[in-house]
Amino acid sequence: MSSPSPTTDHGAQPAVVVDNVTKNYGSRRAVDGVSLDIRRGEFFGLLGPNGAGKSTLVEIMEGLRRADSGSVTVFGEPTWPRNTGLLPRMGVQTQSSAFFVRQTVHEHLRTVAALFGTDRAAVDRTLEAVGLGDKHDVRVDDLSGGQRQRLAIASALVHGPELIFLDEPTAALDTEGRRDLWEVLRGLKAAGRTIVYTTHHLDEAEALCDRVGILVDGRLVVTDEPQNLIGNSGATSRLLVPLGRIDEEQAAGLPGVEDVAVQGGHLVLQTRATGRVLAALDPLTGLDGVQTRTPSLEDVYLELTARPQSPLASNNQEQS
Amino acid sequence: MSAYSALTAAGYRAQVRDKTTVFFTFAFPLIFLVVFGLVFRGRSVEESGFSYLSYTAAGVLSWGVANAAVFGIGFTLMQWRSDDILRMIRLSPAPLTAVIGSRYVLALGVGLVQSVLFVGVAMLPGFDLVPDSRWPLLIPVLILGITTFLLLGVIIGSIADTPESVAGIANFLMLPMAFLSGSFFPLDAMPDWLQKVSMVLPLRYLNDGVSAALTGRGDLSDIGWGSLGLVAFAVVFGAVAARTFRWTKSS
Numbered sequence: 047m048s049s050p051s052p053t054t055d056h057g058a059q060p061a062v063v064v065d066n067v068t069k070n071y072g073s074r075r076a077v078d079g080v081s082l083d084i085r086r087g088e089f090f091g092l093l094g095p096n097g098a099g100k101s102t103l104v105e106i107m108e109g110l111r112r113a114d115s116g117s118v119t120v121f122g123e124p125t126w127p128r129n130t131g132l133l134p135r136m137g138v139q140t141q142s143s144a145f146f147v148r149q150t151v152h153e154h155l156r157t158v159a160a161l162f163g164t165d166r167a168a169v170d171r172t173l174e175a176v177g178l179g180d181k182h183d184v185r186v187d188d189l190s191g192g193q194r195q196r197l198a199i200a201s202a203l204v205h206g207p208e209l210i211f212l213d214e215p216t217a218a219l220d221t222e223g224r225r226d227l228w229e230v231l232r233g234l235k236a237a238g239r240t241i242v243y244t245t246h247h248l249d250e251a252e253a254l255c256d257r258v259g260i261l262v263d264g265r266l267v268v269t270d271e272p273q274n275l276i277g278n279s280g281a282t283s284r285l286l287v288p289l290g291r292i293d294e295e296q297a298a299g300l301p302g303v304e305d306v307a308v309q310g311g312h313l314v315l316q317t318r319a320t321g322r323v324l325a326a327l328d329p330l331t332g333l334d335g336v337q338t339r340t341p342s343l344e345d346v347y348l349e350l351t352a353r354p355q356s357p358l359a360s361n362n363q364e365q366s
Numbered sequence: 367m368s369a370y371s372a373l374t375a376a377g378y379r380a381q382v383r384d385k386t387t388v389f390f391t392f393a394f395p396l397i398f399l400v401v402f403g404l405v406f407r408g409r410s411v412e413e414s415g416f417s418y419l420s421y422t423a424a425g426v427l428s429w430g431v432a433n434a435a436v437f438g439i440g441f442t443l444m445q446w447r448s449d450d451i452l453r454m455i456r457l458s459p460a461p462l463t464a465v466i467g468s469r470y471v472l473a474l475g476v477g478l479v480q481s482v483l484f485v486g487v488a489m490l491p492g493f494d495l496v497p498d499s500r501w502p503l504l505i506p507v508l509i510l511g512i513t514t515f516l517l518l519g520v521i522i523g524s525i526a527d528t529p530e531s532v533a534g535i536a537n538f539l540m541l542p543m544a545f546l547s548g549s550f551f552p553l554d555a556m557p558d559w560l561q562k563v564s565m566v567l568p569l570r571y572l573n574d575g576v577s578a579a580l581t582g583r584g585d586l587s588d589i590g591w592g593s594l595g596l597v598a599f600a601v602v603f604g605a606v607a608a609r610t611f612r613w614t615k616s617s
Contacts, residue, residue, distance in 0.1 A: 110457065133459045134459050144451050146451065157373065161454075
């Protein structure tokens, strides 16, 4: 569930303003007229299939690439050309390859901290926060995939930036590591930091983000709170009733039920009016053993990103 | 700690922890010294009165120092860009001068150790090099040489995207240049037109300066012209390097 966001300041100047940004690579339009405001203290998720233009858009926001047209400002300042006054206020998660060679974890992060003019105490604090507190003296080349990812995230956080860009930060983590990182991210948000992140984990975006934007073919097709997206999508909830309690015909006749099917040991009722159906079911069968499946952000996402010309698109996505 | 000192410290640690590269950086010029020493033992170059070794010692030293400067920064920049380390630095407020400056100090350190080792071995019985009284002038000449060839290495490290292409481009430039600039055998032994060709090669000027300072061949004006030539090449390489430098793979 998306947590309430007391730290989001709706009145102040936004953290990021993207205004009608377009970027072409040759004849291919990677980003197509995207406009977007990200508020201070907001946790913003940028979602979309591979090749939708997420990385390009994020790199334009970070000031690594120049937009062909349109503008990007961060805290009211342009990010292009390289703005060294602004860079200390931003933190960008590095690739897991971006480690200084033949250094220990502590030496690497110390070097990164020095690039930002940050002191050593911040290095110890940050390593502790990402769960590498006991790995100070391990060479970066000897870290596991998950540990490398944590160190890459630490590289983005060590100088205490106000705006943090994270690129699939939980991709190489196991379930436990993922949940640990969620806590780190929630802590950053609670401290008033603005977070922009891309992910392929829709459950994660739903759990963490105040708002998500979905990018399809370079266009931002929707920007909203996950719960609003789900509520407005018209996706149905499913009620699972153990077989034998009620027959299919009887179920189809209940007020609010749109479709009935048998799946495994359950009768599955599709509805947009969960409350009404439950109220009608209660006197007939009781509600013991009845399960409710509400639609998720994933359902909405798949609906929005489905491409009519290629029905297999969602199955064919390559992991980059 | 400043970005510059942190990058220098990280670079130093990376360098000394890579024992194989350390060994070959310093052993390479020495091997040439030994080989040439054995081949030309006791012979002197016609009419000049200087021993063959005094030619090759200066030439091999300047080639070895130039080679280390080119390869060191060439590989580092290529690798840092390929690993996205340059991208990370680009996203920090650290200036490019901190990156290049830290590599410059490391290259000067490598050059210093190379020179001391090389001259020390060349003075051993059997090689019998006797440094000229002008030898302290070797220091500014070598500093200029390292500066020039480091900037050439910046260009190579910015153009090349793989270790193979760094090695390919750098060898393509440095090996023929070593022969054409008189590092491995005396320029006097080459046809006139080839001697003229050598005037457009930066190593020729480093050779001239180093031999005048180390072995006393030529006079102070040779050191002056050598230094001027190196400065001119450094300006040109610096201008090209500033245009070819890339922070990321895709830019």
